[in-house]
Structure formats: structure tokens, C-alpha cells
Amino acid sequence: MLKKLIIVFLSIFICQFAHAAGVSLGATRVIYPINANQVTLKVYNSDNEGNYLIQSWITDSADKKNGDFIITPPLFVMKAGLNNMLRVVYTGNRENLAKDKESLFYFNSKVIPSTAELAKNQNALMISTTTKIKLFMRPNGLTIEDALEAHKKLKCSYQNNQIKIENPTPFYLNLVSLRVNNHDVSNAAMIPPMDSVLLKTSIKGPSLLFNVINDYGAQIKDNICTL
The missing domain is CATH 2.60.40.10 (Immunoglobulins)
Known part of the structure; x- marks a missing residue:
């Protein structure tokens, strides 16, 4: 029997079903009206026992991290059986975005088992997963x-x-x-x-x-x- 804890980190990108481990997002896509100050996205933890560390960020259509967005909180512990609200704020120059069509970005959320949960079982295979959903910046006038x-x-x-x-x-x-x-x-x-x-x-x-x-x-x- 293994004496040491084995931790395996996997990147799993899920577009249609926005969930990972016991954690799920409240939507499978984010629509961000270009004139909005912010949009919100709810995160749920359906695991009644496990706590998870949640880290979120935005990438562009080429899968490169985009610094024009701020997610609050960017990193937090998701307690068992609870939910939390993420705020997504666009801080870039809106003049650089297309005015006549949508612009595509991706919302990424990594779910990491907390160190306290890992310590409970010394013979466990723990998995870190990343959920990825589309984020559309929608210009004014598009209903x-x-x-x-x-x-x-x-x-x-x-x-x-x-x-x-x-x-x-x-x-x-x-x-x-x-x-x-x-x-x-x-x-x-x-x-x-x-x-x-x-x-x-x-x-x-x-x-x-x-x-x-x-x-x-x-x-x-x-x-x-x-x-």
C-alpha cells in the first residue's frame, strides 16, 4: 500500500458541462455587455465534505492569459456545501473591442483540493481540474x-x-x-x-x-x- 499521498494535476477543459470535482459554475457561458461595469458568475460546491481552492482567470481566443479582466476573488477557498459569487470586470480599452460583432474570450476556473482535505487521506489520488467556458463581449445594440x-x-x-x-x-x-x-x-x-x-x-x-x-x-x- 502506498505510504505517501499521490497528487496528480490534470487540465480538463469542459465547455458544455461547466463543472469539476464537487464544484460547478452557475452558467455554461458568460455574456458581457460591452457597456456593463461588471458581470457576475456563481460558483457552487455540491460536496458536503470537501473544501476546494478556486483560482480563476481570463484567456483570449488564442488561449493566452488576458490582463484586461479582473476577477474578484481571483483565489479563494470554497467551503463544503456552500456557494460564492465571482465578479468579472473588464478594465481594458473598450475602443479596442469590435463594435459590430462579439469578441470571444474564455473564463477559466481551476479547482484544487485544499491541503487540509489532502491530509485526511494518505493513500488518495487527488485531481486538480480546470473548467473553461466561453465569455462573449457583446457590443451595444445587440439584444x-x-x-x-x-x-x-x-x-x-x-x-x-x-x-x-x-x-x-x-x-x-x-x-x-x-x-x-x-x-x-x-x-x-x-x-x-x-x-x-x-x-x-x-x-x-x-x-x-x-x-x-x-x-x-x-x-x-x-x-x-x-x-
């Missing part, structure tokens, strides 16, 4: 009503052995379970605003069927884009 309807404006077409999906809207659109003639062509696709993606497939059909994840993290199922 949630427009965001919820944006997927209806997608344009789809065949290009050789590829399906081109065009997003003419100012919103990031997150599609999952993309199917043609009841055959999967992709598990997921995030289409940037005013941009397009190509999906390789030899499957032909009259339309692309997909689910879309909305602002609330819910899946709106069986949407149709004519090919």
Missing part, C-alpha cells in the same frame, strides 16, 4: 432577442466534398449534432460572426439539421439549414 434568433440566418451550401456554413450575424453561433440524412457530419462547430466554416463530408442531402446552444446554455434542437 438577447437578436442572439436567440441568429441561428435562423445561417446559410448552407455544398462545395465539392464540404458543407459551407456562413454566419452573416454579429454573434458567435455554437452548433452541435450536425446531421445530413440522419448521418452525423460533425459533433460541434463554432461559427464566428460574419465568417464561415467548412465541414468535410461525402454525405449528400437537401438540408443540414443541427442543434444550437443559446445564451442560456440550452440546446435548441432540430434546426434546418437548406443546402
